[in-house]
Amino acid sequence: MSSVEPTLGWARWRRSWWYHAVFYAQTWRGSVVSSVLFPVFYLASLGIGVGHLVAHHHGLVEGQTYLRYIAPSLLATTTFQLGEGESLWPVLASVKWIRVYHAAAATPLEPRDILYGKLSWVVTRSFLTGVVYTAIIAAFGAVESWWGLTLPFIGALITLAFAAPLTAYAARVESDASFTMIYRFAFVPMFLFSATFYPISAYPGFLRPVVQLVPLYHGVALVRAAAFGQGSVLVQLTHVAVLGAIALAGVAWGRVTLRRRLVD
Amino acid sequence: MTAQGGARDIVLEARGLVKRFGAFEAVRGVDFAIARGECFGFLGPNGAGKTSTMRMISAVSRPTEGSLTIFGLDPRTHGPAIRGRIGVVPQDDSLELELSVRLNIEIYGRYFDLPRRVLRERADELLEFARLTERANSKVDDLSGGMKRRLTIARALVNRPDLLILDEPTTGLDPQARHLLWERLYRLKREGVTLIITTHYMDEAEQLCDRLVVMDNGTIVAEGAPRELIERHSSREVIELRFGTDTPEQIRVALATHAERVEVLPDRVLLYVEDGDVALRAVHGSGLTPVSSLVRRSSLEDVFLRLTGRTLVD
Ligand SMILES: Nc1ncnc2c1ncn2[C@@H]1O[C@H](COP(=O)(O)OP(=O)(O)OP(=O)(O)O)[C@@H](O)[C@H]1O
Ligand SMILES: [Mg+2]
Secondary structure, three states, X not given: OOOOOOOXXXXXXXXXXXXXXXXXXXXXXXXXXXXXXXXXXXXXXXXXXXXXXXXXXXXXXXXXXXXXXXXXXXXXXXXXXXXXXXXXXXXXXHHHHOOHHHHHHOOOOOHHHHHHHHHHHHHHHHHHHHHHHHHHHXXXXXXXXXXXXXXXXXXXXXXXXXXXXXXXXXXXXXXXXXXXXXXXXXXXXXXXXXXOOOOHHHOOHHHHHHHXXXXXXXXHHHHHHHHHOOOOHXXXXXXXXXXXXXHHHHHHHHHXXXXXXXXX | OOOOOOOOOEEEEEEEXXXXXXXXXXXXXXXXXXXXXXXXXXXXXXXXXXXXXXXXXXOOOOOOEEEEEEOOEOHHHHHHHHHOOEEEXXXXXXXXXXXXXXXXXXXHHHHOOOOHHHHHHXXXXXXXXXXXXXXXXXXXXXXXXXXXXXXXXXXXXXXXXXXXXXXXXOOOOXXXXXXXXXXXXXXHHHOOOEEEEEXXXXXXXXXXXXXXXXXXXXXXXXXXXXXXXXXXXXXXXXXXXXXXXXXXXXXXXHHHOOOOEEEEOOOOEEEEEOOHHHXXXXXXXXXXXXXXXXXXXXXXXXXXXXXHOOOOOO
16 A cells, blocks of 8 residues: 555654754753753852761761762762653643643644654753763762663653653643642652662661652652662663563553543 | 435445443434445534544544544454555644654554665655644654644555544644645645544634534534534624623624624624624624624624534634
């Protein structure tokens, strides 16, 4: 049949990736500067300020100066923020307010292509951010192992583990009323309590399993292990599995919600 | 070519098409067939189910029930292939507001897998067509409503579609832009492009459409060529009368003796008659004193009013 599209279905999502890449290329102004300056300020203030107190009281955290101890977790929190920041409002805008996903759905793209294109772009961006951050973290002397080369990949996985389910969620709601609640009661506590600024051993024993239920905790644990080349590989694979499972479930859910939104 | 049925080259055929949103039935079993090169119209009041139907025949929204064939293919299994040959002008522009006019066309073209070089050429050509060449690098957000509409129409042509589906394309366009679009649509039609259009402008439907259907409440209440529908559902001429603030019932009764049918609208009364001048003289002769009067030929507007009990101007 001559009328059937030449391009295979699996490749279609790249056209949607291209849209997001172009969009970013046109609108990034300023975000790159802040994404380099922010981590430097962050490390300078927390690392040097709090680090001074830590050095005064105990000396080292798990064998590291405080600055070096918290430097890798910056990659985890940043890729987490990238994942959630690209998901809630931007997705709701695309399916409801400006409806650009509806426009895309009238072309050969299927809803899943639109989803894959979006997520693959967010992952691309996260990976590139991860490369820059790994260099910055290394510059602060906090990468001590060749495992550090996996940091950008870990960052990409963290981003996907948030972007996928949040995109799926945003594609099905009718208003952004719940988003602020999610920020206040999920993202902020997650940012603060995922053993981001101290080891999980700082929590009393009964709280540790609770912290382990928090997705970001697995990201923080992973980047730390990769940067310092510490911890058993098996444990790290568990963290990867948790994040991977969340990402996959998010993608599967997103296929359903985006399809409902665009074609039902 | 056979003598009956099947003689026309059918591009799109719908049978018993139903669209439900939850328990609500927006489209309640419609049938139609559209031939290649035809311009086919959908008329109907707000909420009639036009957009819901357009979205199904664009191979985007899935029919809840019924069968649909586009280019001889089933949209459920060949959606991407079908959509690759369709151009869609949605009712709401759904443009990327943060990006430039040109990029909006190019990105859309990428969705059809057009190579960059082709995209650049087509973008130039379409910008020219939409008279947006000067604004090529402006952010869409900064355009006027009519310019956005023109861009949406240009965007729909980027893949050189065989079938163009336009949902109220000229809403928001000034008369000049509207006539320019008509002219362009004629040209596309001559090239063999099939056009499907919904509109609230009766003159547009009469000018452009070879055939049309009138939809109301999710069903098709009439189908035919514009002139045919007017002959079937209206008289030859219409007198429009205005009586100051309101139209008392006794005037209505008095008028009824002069016309085949009387419609009382909030601002005017319509008399459906064979010969407008004769009937108007009779009205004046019977002592009625309208503030103003106008005799005109019947239009689709009258058909619409007859069939749905509503006027089209919102
Ligand atoms: N996604 C949806 N969910 C629920 N109801 C819907 C949805 N889309 C349309 N409807 C309902 O279906 C009915 C038909 O809507 P549709 O948009 O098809 O009408 P229309 O003829 O295009 O009207 P208009 O002239 O105002 O554009 C309306 O009552 C509308 O509220
Ligand atoms: Mg509509």
